Amino acid sequence: MSLPRIGVVVVTMGTRPRELEALLASVEKQDVAAERVVLVGNATPLTDVATDATKVPLTDNLGCPGGRNVALRLLRDAGDVDVVVELDDDGLLVADDVFRTVRRLFAEDPRLGIVGFRVADEHGHTERRWVPRPGAADPMRGGEVTGFLGGGHGLSMPMLRQIGLWPGEFFFGHEESDLAWRALDAGWRILYEPDLVLQHPRTSPARHAGHYRFTARNRVWLARRRLPAALVPVHLGVWIVLTTLRTRSPGSLRAWWGGFFEGLRTPCGPRRPMRWRTVWRMTRLGRPPIL
Structure with a gap:
């Protein structure tokens, strides 16, 4: 070997x-x-x-x-x-x-x-x-x-x-x-x-400057780049709900939403969505790509 x-x-x-x-x-x-x-x-x-x-x-x-x-x-x-x-x-x-x-x-x-x-x-x-x-x-x-x-x-x-x-x-x-x-x-x-x-x-990851902005922007980019079209709104919708429930600071939430809309309006790089069999594989491993 x-x-x-x-x-x-x-x-x-x-x-x-x-x-x-x-x-x-x-x-x-x-x-x-x-x-x-x-x-x-x-x-x-x-x-x-x-x-x-x-x-x-x-x-x-x-x-x-x-x-x-x-x-x-x-x-x-x-x-x-x-x-x-x-x-x-x-x-x-x-x-x-x-x-x-x-x-x-x-x-x-x-x-x-x-x-x-x-x-x-x-x-x-x-x-x-x-x-x-x-x-x-x-x-x-x-x-x-x-x-x-x-x-x-x-x-x-x-x-x-x-x-x-x-x-x-x-x-x-x-x-x-x-x-x-x-x-x-x-x-x-x-x-x-x-x-x-x-x-x-x-x-805490929030110790980094720009944490909430980058986290939101990159999540949108990630979904746009890698998910089948039908799963993009599902993934982002789940994380809008989770972030709203978890984030206590109004300032942090404003920064997150700013990053979210930045991710929607700015180029995210080449789009190469994963195959549906990869979605199924991730689901069988316990983490479907909507989480």
Whole structure:
């Protein structure tokens, strides 16, 4: 059995230097070495980061998916990795066999496209929103799923060559869904593996500037790009109801609606809707693409 070569991608804005140092140290201590580690600086020169990783400082902030695409193109063109592990710059690998497990999982299943890590805080607690299945009460139950968390995951390079990279225009929010839906529609599997742990502080996604605007805009873009026409209004209608019920702040709700209408009136990129058999596959896995 051929063992895949591992590459690592980390994108940073240089605002969390201690966390980044700890993350890079946890990558270095893995008992299976990465072929290459690429550190991308979104609008940061990376001059203060001491590391053997390949540094790619960017003048502009391309957002997380745009920054990751820069590293993925570098690794893809070099041709020296088969699986890419992408990690948030404030995450931490608490075990030293993470890459070994990732390598084994991809070696055992040639149609495995994405492996999602379990995200847990410093006390080992995994929030329900961090588990990629609806109503997930047990974060330790792994298996095949329809999505993954962007904070820690492994991506098949052959899959990326087939379906393309991250939707860089999203900048922040729902880029994981766009990538996951394309992977599923191309016949790849997505696995949630709770034994692969990324320690991550418990934070609110609303801490990011523009969260409500980007979340709404990108959800509309996602539906317009990837769903069969009949499901677009259903998906958006469900999320209008859920957002209205969940959002307590009038200011946040105004920002969300602003992003929603921005998503309707602005170009969303090429429309390539998933096949109905992919809709059925997602439904059988517990998450039809209206949720």
